[in-house]
Amino acid sequence: MAPAESRAGAPAGAGPAGVEAAVAEVVTLCSELIAIDTTNPGDPTAAGTERAAAEYVAGRLTEAGYEVTYLESGAPGRGNVIARLPGADPSRGALLVHGHLDVVPADPAEWSVHPFSGEVRDGYVWGRGAVDMKDMVAMTLAVARALRRDGVVPPRDLIFAFVADEEAGGFHGARWLVDHRPDLFADASEAISEVGGFSVTFGDGVRAYLVETAQKGAMWLRLKVTGTAGHGSMLHTDNPVAGLAAAVARLEAHRFPLVLTDPVREFLHGVGELTGVPFDEDDPEAAVARLGNLSRLIGATLRDTANVTMFQAGHAANVVPSVAHATVDGRMLPGRSAAFEAELARVLGPDVELDWDTLPPVETTFDGALVDAMTAAISAEDPGARLLPYMLPAATDAKSFRRLGIRNFGFAPLKLPPDLDFTALFHGVDERVPVEALRFGTRVLYRLLTGC
Numbered sequence: 001m002a003p004a005e006s007r008a009g010a011p012a013g014a015g016p017a018g019v020e021a022a023v024a025e026v027v028t029l030c031s032e033l034i035a036i037d038t039t040n041p042g043d044p045t046a047a048g049t050e051r052a053a054a055e056y057v058a059g060r061l062t063e064a065g066y067e068v069t070y071l072e073s074g075a076p077g078r079g080n081v082i083a084r085l086p087g088a089d090p091s092r093g094a095l096l097v098h099g100h101l102d103v104v105p106a107d108p109a110e111w112s113v114h115p116f117s118g119e120v121r122d123g124y125v126w127g128r129g130a131v132d133m134k135d136m137v138a139m140t141l142a143v144a145r146a147l148r149r150d151g152v153v154p155p156r157d158l159i160f161a162f163v164a165d166e167e168a169g170g171f172h173g174a175r176w177l178v179d180h181r182p183d184l185f186a187d188a189s190e191a192i193s194e195v196g197g198f199s200v201t202f203g204d205g206v207r208a209y210l211v212e213t214a215q216k217g218a219m220w221l222r223l224k225v226t227g228t229a230g231h232g233s234m235l236h237t238d239n240p241v242a243g244l245a246a247a248v249a250r251l252e253a254h255r256f257p258l259v260l261t262d263p264v265r266e267f268l269h270g271v272g273e274l275t276g277v278p279f280d281e282d283d284p285e286a287a288v289a290r291l292g293n294l295s296r297l298i299g300a301t302l303r304d305t306a307n308v309t310m311f312q313a314g315h316a317a318n319v320v321p322s323v324a325h326a327t328v329d330g331r332m333l334p335g336r337s338a339a340f341e342a343e344l345a346r347v348l349g350p351d352v353e354l355d356w357d358t359l360p361p362v363e364t365t366f367d368g369a370l371v372d373a374m375t376a377a378i379s380a381e382d383p384g385a386r387l388l389p390y391m392l393p394a395a396t397d398a399k400s401f402r403r404l405g406i407r408n409f410g411f412a413p414l415k416l417p418p419d420l421d422f423t424a425l426f427h428g429v430d431e432r433v434p435v436e437a438l439r440f441g442t443r444v445l446y447r448l449l450t451g452c
Helices: 016-034 051-064 134-149 174-180 240-253 262-275 284-289 292-299 337-348 369-381 398-404 435-449
Strands: 068-072 079-085 094-100 124-126 158-163 188-193 199-202 206-215 217-226 305-313 323-332 353-359 386-392 407-410 432-434
Touching: 016 051, 016 124, 016 134, 016 435, 051 068, 051 079, 051 134, 051 158, 079 134, 079 174, 094 134, 124 435, 134 158, 134 435, 158 174, 174 398, 188 398, 199 262, 206 262, 206 369, 217 240, 217 337, 240 305, 240 323, 240 337, 262 284, 262 292, 262 386, 284 292, 292 386, 323 337, 337 353, 369 386, 369 407, 369 435, 398 407, 432 435
Parallel strands: 094 158, 094 188, 188 407, 206 386
Antiparallel strands: 068 079, 079 158, 124 432, 199 206, 206 407, 217 323, 217 353, 305 323
């Protein structure tokens, strides 16, 4: 093997043993990670489930030669793992590659395989976390191991972070690390992570890879209405259950104004160029309607949304309670935070008390050397494909790392079958990732990290 100095910035093709070793093990890594149940119940006071997966990752990195930092927040079991691979140019900002180890709950009775089996069947790896996001964790781990084993010196420092608690806001993961150990990321200027880099197919097999450059803000609202408790058989004029139900019904019927943001405009124009159907900026909803399964994802980025997710009231069939509560998942476009809050208050009415937690929107431009490196890595593995920026309506750990001034992109590369409804698999039943997509993504990620 050539000495490490001669391998600095080498493309994946220059190190076939390394990239092929990563490709050879990525499916096993993904399957074994899925088999570790890291369900996040969403209770910030509960003990974590991520420790076993974090120890698994730390062990695989250590055996490849990394020095690993393992950290837990104040809550037990909330494992976080960070490792660094020095690059050829320490003066350049480091690239952060991060992924979360926790997953949302899954009911085995609803699945055709056990959600924590990691079963490899019919060309897919099945299980909770297969696309959100143990696929990217496995690809990152496989590539990180290959780079270190082969003595590859990337163009810039690479920071690999495998974190806890993303599914519940990152209070014991990315947010905690940013608050308590920002030194681990002090020189990071850019980051890549989940919900981007996957392919979509338009028309006659024209393929594009979506790169997340923006996220809507998130606001979790707690609604409260109070009234007078009493017997269910009596007359009541201030029943809080009825009052809150009416407010929730008004919110459900309300449509927030359509706002065409730059990332969405750029995406829809790009689709128009690929499909030959020009994008009419006066009718963005028509363009979104032509996107098929993707319309759910992109449609949610045309306006703010507010969906009721929980409702709690009462304790007995014959008692009118004194209070009723509901929870609303609100998502607002960049620049809309104040207007969104005011509109919510107006629609819900003065009798509803509001309390909320907010995560701000995240946005960057679709340009620069890292975007060029993404394009080159995809083009080398899928000639003729195009990258398109888009806005994610959901939230990721990018919101936490943004506080350190890090520029964030969603880029977890996967070449997907045209008929796979990929976005429906996030938090869905029978979550799965194609085996060949994992192998493809590992090659692309290797090219990116050795050429960025």
